[in-house]
Amino acid sequence: MHCVKKINDDLYWVGGTDRRLALFENVYPIPRGVSYNAYMMMDEKTVLLDTVDQSVSGQFFENVEYVLGGRSLDYMVVNHMEPDHCSMIEEIVRRYPDVKVICNAKTAAMIRQFFSFDIDAIAVLVKEGDTFSAGKHTLTFVNAPMVHWPEVMVTYDLTDKILFSADAFGTFGAMNGNLFADEVDFEHDWLDDARRYYTNIVGKYGTQAQALLKKASGLEISMICPLHGPVWRENIGWFVDKYLKWSSYTPEKPSVLIAYGSIYGHTENMANVLASRLADLGVRDIAVYDVSSTHPSYILSEAFRRSHLVFASVTYNGGIFSNMEHLLLELKAHNLQNRTVAVMDNGSWSAQAGKQMKDILAGMKNVEILEQSVSIKSSLKEEQMAEVEALAQAIAESVKN
Numbered sequence: 020m021h022c023v024k025k026i027n028d029d030l031y032w033v034g035g036t037d038r039r040l041a042l043f044e045n046v047y048p049i050p051r052g053v054s055y056n057a058y059m060m061m062d063e064k065t066v067l068l069d070t071v072d073q074s075v076s077g078q079f080f081e082n083v084e085y086v087l088g089g090r091s092l093d094y095m096v097v098n099h100m101e102p103d104h105c106s107m108i109e110e111i112v113r114r115y116p117d118v119k120v121i122c123n124a125k126t127a128a129m130i131r132q133f134f135s136f137d138i139d140a141i142a143v144l145v146k147e148g149d150t151f152s153a154g155k156h157t158l159t160f161v162n163a164p165m166v167h168w169p170e171v172m173v174t175y176d177l178t179d180k181i182l183f184s185a186d187a188f189g190t191f192g193a194m195n196g197n198l199f200a201d202e203v204d205f206e207h208d209w210l211d212d213a214r215r216y217y218t219n220i221v222g223k224y225g226t227q228a229q230a231l232l233k234k235a236s237g238l239e240i241s242m243i244c245p246l247h248g249p250v251w252r253e254n255i256g257w258f259v260d261k262y263l264k265w266s267s268y269t270p271e272k273p274s275v276l277i278a279y280g281s282i283y284g285h286t287e288n289m290a291n292v293l294a295s296r297l298a299d300l301g302v303r304d305i306a307v308y309d310v311s312s313t314h315p316s317y318i319l320s321e322a323f324r325r326s327h328l329v330f331a332s333v334t335y336n337g338g339i340f341s342n343m344e345h346l347l348l349e350l351k352a353h354n355l356q357n358r359t360v361a362v363m364d365n366g367s368w369s370a371q372a373g374k375q376m377k378d379i380l381a382g383m384k385n386v387e388i389l390e391q392s393v394s395i396k397s398s399l400k401e402e403q404m405a406e407v408e409a410l411a412q413a414i415a416e417s418v419k420n
């Protein structure tokens with residue numbers, strides 16, 4: 020049975036939801052599932068905007084056929100060539116042989132790489148600022164290179180002021196009947212996944228995301244239709260503000276994240292003691308994560324959210340505990356910057372993790388490493404509590420400023 024959502028008289032959501040996939044991009048846990056959004060514009064010409072992942076292809080084709088209601092498919096706009104959105108392009112061409120594909124030159128090149136049909140025979144190549152009339156609706160195209168692939172463009176409906184934003188403004192999470200962000204408690208139920216989606220998938224490309232936001236700020240936008248997650252038609256500025264913060268690596272709030280790597284619990288104890296002292300000093304809403312039990316995508320997302328980051332690690336065969344090293348390298352690879360950080364380490368004979376963690380952190384832009392640190396031998400003892408206290412004081416003071 021078809022499962023579509025009517026957005027307005029001319030526009031339908033024809034995507035699908037997947038609650039079975041464990042790892043998005045084979046990396047990121049998605050316990051709340053994910054949606055793959057595609058949109059159908061029913062005008063004098065029929066226009067499909069993007070396709071879906073192969074996992075929901077059956078639902079997608081039923082939806083497309085239902086909305087077309089016997090009409091032919093005239094055009095397909097390809098905004099993004101990542102296979103979770105483009106995988107059904109070739110099948111669309113097979114089922115609707117008169118379709119023309121609206122895309123840019125980079126997209127056409129990728130279509131040649133991924134597929135074997137003759138794209139050159141059916142491509143309508145567009146450049147930034149070109150327009151296309153579907154009848155009542157006129158579409159224009161805006162390049163969004165490296166948000167987060169090179170060919171990405173977004174499509175803007177000049178008639179209804181709708182931005183088809185590709186992966187920008189997307190989120191993990193399966194749609195549960197409600198299509199619009201204003202029909203769900205987005206801040207409570209979705210924001211963490213939206214942040215985790217942006218920071219992990221697009222986070223490295225803050226400069227490029229800022230460039231897209233700048234272009235978008237010149238457009239009057241009544242609705243944002245992303246490729247994952249709810250459609251925005253109210254309170255758009257609130258979500259854009261989150262994107263402005265995330266893409267400029269600005270913390271959402273002054274607060275502390277403590278991530279620890281511990282094998283037998285003594286380093287964990289030191290992290291807990293620090294967290295407790297910070298709370299005594301009036302620091303609110305402290306987050307503590309074990310790098311072994313929490314997937315790095317969650318901790319990375321928290322690191323984008325918070326202003327002060329503490330990393331506590333055992334020394335592990337002369338190096339940093341492997342899960343901690345992986346996390347730090349992920350933060351660096353995602354270009355995280357503008358943070359105040361501190362390290363704590365543990366070594367039963369020769370502690371090395373602290374210095375090595377500092378070396379990684381020092382390679383990140385605009386990261387202030389607090390001079391206060393704590394290095395323990397096997398377990399935290401009373402005589403080192405003054406060092407923990409000094410670190411807690413330095414962090415608390417810095418958070419308040």
Ligand SMILES: Cc1cc2nc3c(=O)[nH]c(=O)nc-3n(C[C@H](O)[C@H](O)[C@H](O)COP(=O)(O)O)c2cc1C
Pocket residue numbers: 280281282283284285286287333334335336337338365366367368369370371396397398
């Ligand atoms: C497999 C393994 C390798 C370790 N390698 C080192 C090391 O190279 N240098 C060192 O000083 N301590 C080493 N340690 C000790 C830890 O750094 C740490 O002192 C100890 O595990 C106690 O802390 P924990 O309870 O937080 O795990 C190692 C421990 C384990 C279990």
